Amino acid sequence: MSEVTVGVLGLGYVGQCVAATLADRGMRVRAVDIDEQVVAELNEGYSRFAETALLDRVARSVQSGRLTASVRAEDLTDTDVVLIAVGTPVRPDGTLDDTQLRGACTTLGQHLRPGQLVLLKSTVPPGTTRRLVRPLLEAGGLTAGTDFDLAMTPERLAEGNALADLESIPMIVGGLTPRATRAAATFWHDALGVQVIEQDSPEAAEIAKLADNWWIDLNIALANELARFCALYEVDVLDVISAANTLAKGGGTVNILLPSIGVGGSCLTKDPWMVHRSAADHGLELRTPAVGRQVNAEMPGWTARLLIDELAAAGRQVAGARIAVLGLAFKNDTGDLRSTPVQPLVAELQRAGAEVSLYDPLIDEARIKETFGVRPASSLTEAVQDAVCVAVLAYHRPFRDIDFAALPVAPSCLVLDGRAYFPKETVVRLRELGYRYRGVGR
Numbered sequence: 001m002s003e004v005t006v007g008v009l010g011l012g013y014v015g016q017c018v019a020a021t022l023a024d025r026g027m028r029v030r031a032v033d034i035d036e037q038v039v040a041e042l043n044e045g046y047s048r049f050a051e052t053a054l055l056d057r058v059a060r061s062v063q064s065g066r067l068t069a070s071v072r073a074e075d076l077t078d079t080d081v082v083l084i085a086v087g088t089p090v091r092p093d094g095t096l097d098d099t100q101l102r103g104a105c106t107t108l109g110q111h112l113r114p115g116q117l118v119l120l121k122s123t124v125p126p127g128t129t130r131r132l133v134r135p136l137l138e139a140g141g142l143t144a145g146t147d148f149d150l151a152m153t154p155e156r157l158a159e160g161n162a163l164a165d166l167e168s169i170p171m172i173v174g175g176l177t178p179r180a181t182r183a184a185a186t187f188w189h190d191a192l193g194v195q196v197i198e199q200d201s202p203e204a205a206e207i208a209k210l211a212d213n214w215w216i217d218l219n220i221a222l223a224n225e226l227a228r229f230c231a232l233y234e235v236d237v238l239d240v241i242s243a244a245n246t247l248a249k250g251g252g253t254v255n256i257l258l259p260s261i262g263v264g265g266s267c268l269t270k271d272p273w274m275v276h277r278s279a280a281d282h283g284l285e286l287r288t289p290a291v292g293r294q295v296n297a298e299m300p301g302w303t304a305r306l307l308i309d310e311l312a313a314a315g316r317q318v319a320g321a322r323i324a325v326l327g328l329a330f331k332n333d334t335g336d337l338r339s340t341p342v343q344p345l346v347a348e349l350q351r352a353g354a355e356v357s358l359y360d361p362l363i364d365e366a367r368i369k370e371t372f373g374v375r376p377a378s379s380l381t382e383a384v385q386d387a388v389c390v391a392v393l394a395y396h397r398p399f400r401d402i403d404f405a406a407l408p409v410a411p412s413c414l415v416l417d418g419r420a421y422f423p424k425e426t427v428v429r430l431r432e433l434g435y436r437y438r439g440v441g442r
């Protein structure tokens, strides 16, 4: 594979992870983005994304000369395979905001050469590869299936574990023609050494990706409602889930995921709406994508009320109280603030009059200020000083070393466990130290 040259169009989170991984595995990678700053950063060996090992991989790939970035789409003409990894957000009505995809495909179409293989990695509604991407590429003068091949090969990595995922998760491929499917399958098998799952069409590959995120969001919604149900009986939801998940079912076992303060990020918050809207456009009313979204979107408000009630139970008012929030990202071990459920939770506490101090070592001050409107604390100690509650809302690796005995918090401080899933021994220890403890469904 080392002689293969790969173009990557779109150097966001996914584009950078894929580009750096392919370069690290010996391929020459020409990466293109319209954002000059991202391109400049990458050429300096820097990645703005706080993803485990990504910075090292980018730095190594740039230093070896195997990864270069530019804003010139013509640099893609000399590549063998072009991956499209631009953003595909949805509008409030669930329809695809295709601005980035249109722009990328229009430009790429003008620079394609015969013999290339184009692979769409962005998540899209069914039919997009065939009805939007194909004609935009063909507007450049070449014909798909004859002059170049086109396939949908969706990205399924998860933030926080992205680089390991890339080299282990099977790749789904669905080409416009059987030849395109075979070429895509061969490329991914050789490039990443992963299992390849061939589908009969791009639509099947598009739907398979959406099915994954529809299932994950709905499963988390079940876990969140289960947590609220368990709370009625003072039962620890994590015990219930561990027990329930021992039941053999289908090819595996019941697999209820973990409850939390809510679902965020750029994928799970939009992909179920993509499904819902695509179905509605064909006259089919699907209920489960919307239900999952609604249940998960309620969790930040529910958690804020849980926190306020816990303070009240301890005779404390939320108004004027100092609440330290540790971890602002949408999940553990990522610096991604997109659609983070921490934001509405914090807003709810601020509306109730709390003085909220924010701390996240994975995110720089400017981005925190942009999302939350306030300057974060510059250290853990500053954040928790005199706090009546320490809310651990994203449990990043650096937080695992926190010595709760040494924190300068107020007496009988509440530890609100939003996503740390502290084991029972830790909860016992916290109580011995004088903390109160409450988790989602615990």
Ligand SMILES: NC(=O)c1ccc[n+]([C@@H]2O[C@H](COP(=O)([O-])OP(=O)(O)OC[C@H]3O[C@@H](n4cnc5c(N)ncnc54)[C@H](O)[C@@H]3O)[C@@H](O)[C@H]2O)c1
Binding pocket: 009, 010, 011, 012, 013, 014, 015, 032, 033, 034, 035, 038, 085, 086, 087, 088, 099, 100, 101, 102, 103, 104, 105, 107, 121, 122, 123, 124, 155, 156, 157, 158, 159, 266, 267
């Ligand atoms: N973030 C994830 O964890 C994840 C996981 C799986 C799949 N996906 C999907 O992958 C796709 C990309 O997601 P992301 O999180 O990397 O998005 P992103 O917003 O981080 O990155 C998009 C990049 O595309 C660039 N871009 C926009 N228009 C362009 C154009 N015309 N030409 C070249 N570059 C252009 C932007 O400047 C930006 O750098 C989306 O479809 C998303 O749903 C994301």
